Amino acid sequence: MKTIAPMQAERLFTHFLDPVDGTLCLPASATATDIHAQTAGHRLRFPLVLDPGATLREHTAAATHAPASCRFGPYCDNILGINWRLPGGRLARIGERVVKTTTGYDWLRFLLHSGRRFGEPVDYVLRLRPDCGFNIEARFEGDSQALRGCVSRLLHSGWMHWWDAVDFITQDAGSFVRVSIHCPSEEAPIFEQQLNRIAAETAAKLSVRHDAQPPLDGLPDVTVKTTPDRAISLAGQLAREAERCVALCYNGVVHVHLGEGEDMAGRAHSLMQPHIGELHALGGDWHSRWLPATPPSLTESQWLETLERTIHAS
Amino acid sequence: MNPLPLSSQLKQLLPRGRILDSPAQLAGYAADALGYKSYLPDAVVIPADADELVGFMKGARQLGVPVILRGAGTSLSGGPVAAQGGVVVHTSGLKRIREINVEGFWCEVECGVALNDLDAALKPHGVFYPPDPSSGPVCTLGGNVASNAGGAHCFRYGVTSNYVLGVEVVLLDGSVQRFGGPAGGRGPWREDWKRFMIGSEGTLGAFTRFWLRLLPLPEKVWTLRATYPDLRSIEAAIHALVAHSSYPAAIEMLDPRGVAMVETSQMAVGLPKGSFMLLLEIDGPPALVDARVGPVADLLRHAGSNDVVLSDQDAMRQKLWKARKAAGGLLGQLSPDYVVQDAVIPKSALADVLQLVYDEADAAGIRAVNVFHAGDGNLHPNFLFDSRVPGELEKVELISERLMRRVIEVGGTLSGEHGIGNDKSAYMPLVFGPDSMRLQWAVPAAFNPTHQLNPLKVFQNRRFAT
Known part of the structure; x- marks a missing residue:
């Protein structure tokens, strides 16, 4: 097989929205509100949101998951590609714009939450999901045993795949379980029937809010x-x-x-x-997000130094 | 360098395991499922267990020959083969399922466990491990993690990297490192090193065990099969399905050449001649999927099919899957050799890239059959040829190169689930620019700087220098 000549320039992502493939490339400084403005008209959404006013870069610096990770996985499974600014200022393309890749070593997942030691994200390629147009927020209240029973029933059946979020929230006023559902409005009664069944089985008190906002807890500390x-x-x-x-x-x-x-x-x-x-x-x-990363061990330092030598050489 | 012959050194390193060195034994390890590229290893070792694998890796540097980790050898990329000679390490001795933790949705398994054996062990617990490459009955989890394997149900469930919580790996310095674990985080490390290990194709270390994420089993599955008269109408159906709220678990496609192959075989199922076949599944709780199946069938008809068959009964579902599953097996019967590509493209380019496959293959007189994961845009064009006929392999390689160039032009990538191996390594310069290529090379520089582990894979010029 003949040898293909190396590329002379990086094949960087340019900003785009591909409504057929459900992918969007935009700056890391974009907020969830910015994303929504671009995607809503195509009946698409990016579900991993913690704070609508925070940038994507701030989201990935603060957290690896959002409530909707229950259904869609962590950020690293929903961010497909990055234009990454190396410490020397040059840009490198990391990852892809398609939903599957096993082409080369997975720098995307390695870098996404690694802090600034290796540089910083400039643009992200996001995987979008169908926007079904209807949100339900359910809340289970009760004693500790009832709430744990609710969580167990919510997670240990095939329904688990269809909850956007199953969150156990503890605060001064007590604890409750929050379930977020995103579905076509005609499916809402089917989901509610199941929620009512769980409430009856666990003696938890259920309240349901239709057309609710997805949970927005803010960036965690x-x-x-x-x-x-x-x-x-x-x-x-x-x-x-x-x-x-x-x-x-x-x-x-x-x-x-x-x-x-x-x-x-x-x-x-x-x-x-x-x-x-x-x-x-x-x-x-x-x-x-308030603390620097843990210092590496001696073994890890050696690996990091090898990577850094390469990265800084760029 | 150790002055003893290789076989004597291996016996010292593996007092309990097996060492194979007769030509007949070695022949079984000369190729993977790609088949047409074969390389006889100098020896094959089968460590008895994880401890012996660790012992072997501690002494591996002194051997001074390449070391190639291998599970069942079902890969389709020319990955676990001795392209530069050396010792193949067959990990079949490491096949314990060590723990299934249903409450924590994780399991701990050794690298030689066969995928379907894990499925069988999980099923009574009401959980499953979603990646499902078609080699499931024999392929090992070690091979799956090394190649970041996928399967038919990736559209909703994702690939192996979405499910690996932790990896235990033996590095070439003999150290045993655990990256992650049941919780799926970094563990005590500053960085998330397991990310490099998954999909590393045996080039960074030897896996011993994994912690894998599990999901509850869906209670009910509807399988739907539809046929279409042309490429544009099936493409429209695929585009509508990927945006549909029913969120199918699988969206698979077989093209007319694949349909003809099935229908002229003993596996015929009565598909219309010249049709494109679409196969999909929706799964979940009965109340939900029963409400969804009607709208999904309507969507398939609306896109141009007047032949939609559906069932929620296991026996009938197996029949609907029959053509899709038979296609893979028939390829081997129809042709002495075949190359299967694994490119992933944006789905908006589906019809265009498939047309390129047909045009190039027809012009070269090479048979091409497409059976693939349409929901992911993960193409599997199979090029059928006979490597004994002068010039045929070169024709296939030329078609493959043109295809890969087009794939990259439309924003796609070389491999979605098979890995690069030595089959696609020549195309890597199409993907990586100068800086991202340096990043790629930095990873083996950190863990396998001499390239003793699986040389000549992933990158064409990754050669072990003794």
Whole structure:
């Protein structure tokens, strides 16, 4: 087979909206509101939103998941490509604009939440989803046993694939389970029937709001990744020192909102100290947008230095 | 360099495992499912378990020959073959399913577990692991993770990289590293190193075990099959389906050449001559999918099909899948050799790129059959040829190159689920510019700087220098 000559320039993404493929390329400084303005007319949406006014770059710096990750997976499964500014200022294309790729090493998932050591995102290619036009927000209230029963029933059946979000929320006023559903309006009664069945089985109190906004909790101060079966109890423990904790139940993610105050970095650090050992043993992690990344071990430093030498050479 | 012969060194490294070195034994490891490119390894080793694999990797540097990790050898990219000679490490001894955690939606498995064996073990628990390459009965999870395998149900469920929570890997320095785990995060590391490991095609380390994410099993499945008279109408159906709220799990297509191949075989199912076949599935709770199936069937008819068949009964569903599943097997019967490409394109370019495949193949006198994952835009054009006929392989390579150039022009990529191996490595300069190419090379520079692990794969000039 003949040898193909190397390219002389990067094949960067240009901004586009492909309504057939359901993909959108736009600046990392775009907000969820900006995305909505471009996609709504094509009956498409980008569901992983935490704060409509925050930029995409701020979203991925603060969190790996959003409530709708229950159905659609983390940001790294919904951001297909990036134009990435290397530390020297040059741009490199990372990833693709199509939904599947196994072409080369997966720098996209490696870089997406890696902070600024390797540079920064300039543009993102997003995977969009059909906009069915109708949102339902359901809330289950009750005692701890009833709420845990609700979560178990919501997740351990084929219905789980169709909830946009199943979140266990702990705050001063108590705990509740929030379920977000996005569907055509004619399917709403089918979903409500199932929610009512779960409420009856668990003796939880159910309230349902039609045509609701998708959940917008704001950017978390701390994001924790554990296993799904540990997320609710971890959220309960962390909530003692925070204003609000949102456990994304299927993903095993806890978003901690510390509330107003000074020394956010110090508060985040001291909040997480007792939990780090268990998280690491499970292959979990945590990070805070107020704190720099953890220093690498000696082994990891050697790998990072090799990568950095290459990246800086660019 | 160790002065002992290779076989003696291997016996020291694998006191309990098997060492194969007779020509007849080695012949079974000369190729993967791609078939037509074969390379005899110097030896094959089968470690008895993970501990022995670790011991082997600790001594691998001293061997001074390439080391190629291999699961079942079902890959379609020329991946787990000894392209530069060396020792093939067959991981079939590592086949324990170590834990299934239903409450946590994860399982822990060794790399040699066959995909369908995992499915069978999970089913009684009401959960499943979604990636489903068609080699499921034999392919191993190690091979699936190494090539980031997909399958027919990727449209909704995604590929292997969406489900790997953690990887344990033995590096060439003999260290055993765990990246991630049941929780699917970084663990104690600063960076998420497992991302490089998934899809690395055996070029960074030897996998021992994985932590995989699970989903609850859907209770009910409707399978729908529709035929279309032309490319434009089936393309319209595909475009409508991917935007539909029913969110099908699979959207598969078989072109008229594939239909003809099935209908002239013993696997005939009565598809109209010259038709394009679309096969899809919707799954979920009965109340939901039963409400959705009517609108989906209407959508298929509205796009131009007057031949829509659907069923929620297992036996009938298997019949509807028969043509799609038979097509892959028939290719091997019809032709001594075939190349299957794996490009992914934006779906807006589907008809255009398929037409290019037909035009190029017809002009060269090469048979081309398309059976592929239409929902993902993941093409699998199969080019049938006979490598014994002078010039045929060169024709196929020329068609493949023109196809790949067009794929990249329309915004696509070389591989969606098969990996690059040595089959597509020549096309990598079409994808990566100077800076992104440097980033690509930085990864093996960190973990496998001499390229001893699986050389001549992924990048054409990744050669092991002893």
